[in-house]
Amino acid sequence: MKQLLLIVTLGVVLFAACKKxxxxxxxxxxxxxxxxxxxxxxxxxxxxxxxxVSSGVNYGEATAYKSMRAQSYNLTIINGNQQLALGQFFLRNGKNFTLFLGADTSGKLLTYVWAEDDLSAVPGDSARWRVVDLSDSYKTNNRSALPLDFRMDTTRVFRAVVFGGITKYANIFAPSNYTLNVNYVDSSKVMGSFPTGFLKGKSYTYVATGNANTTNFQVFQVQNN
Incomplete structure (x- = not known):
């Protein structure tokens, strides 16, 4: 991988602003x-x-949860001999957090989303899911940012998600299998289709990576619990 030059925090920092x-x-x-x-x-x-707390994490992989004392930490990511400081983050008592790390199309500028994970009980025959967009995609005609729509089968659940964005959770019937379709915003044009499934009572995050206009576009399912 090319040398990483700069940290760009395009992601959304959720529930980590201050100590209670x-x-x-x-x-x-x-x-x-x-x-x-x-x-x-x-x-x-x-x-x-x-x-x-973790090492040797490959592309598309998520670690298991690591139990830590609830307090403020300086968070650093390690890439070979490089150590890149992301800043100070607070782990709140009794809460669960995930750092989603991504990069722009060039592979040189890093971005991240820091988010609290909802592991509470899901009612009825359902699961919950959300989307983190680490896909640095652009419109081919003017190279402006390309928001993406996310559909389960043909039902649009999340509209116009942008690079560095995170959605709220949505509930879905489970257990069941679906196809996650990622569309050009407000269009029937499908940028990628990914067979997927849900287990009853589970929480999931779908992470879009790469560029939706190219073959390196991927969506990974991360099971939160």
Whole structure:
């Protein structure tokens, strides 16, 4: 992979802005941390402060949750001999977080989405899912950003998701199998189709990577629980 030159935080940082008083009132607290590598051709590790919590994570892979003390950490990603600091992140008591790492089309500029994962009970015969868009796609006529629509079979669930974006969760009938279709925004043009399935009571994140206009476009399913 080409040398990484710069960190660009296009992603959305969710639920990590500040420390809550209710967390600090409890002497011993725990949080869970997961890492997903959405950078094609790259292998990464992650450190929280000086502790390496994952290493050798290949493209398209997610780690298991790592239980950590709920507090503020300096988060660093490791690529070979490079160590790239992303900044300070707070793991809140009793919560679950995932760092989704991606890159732009050139493969030189990194981006990330830091998100809280909802692992609460899902009602009835259903599962829940959301989308993280790490696909740096553009319109071929003017190279402006290309938002993407995400459909389960023919039903559009998420409209106009952009690079660095994350959706809310949506519920879906489960257990069942579907085809996730990614469309050009407000169009019947399909950029990619991915057979998928859901287990009852589970939570999922679908991570789009690469460029939807090329063959390296991929969508990965990450099961949160």
């Amino acid at each position: 008083d209710s967390d600090s009132a409890i002497p011993s607290t725990q949080s869970n941390f997961k890492f997903f590598n959405g950078v094609p051709g790259a292998v990464f590790g992650v450190k929280l402060d000086t502790v390496t």
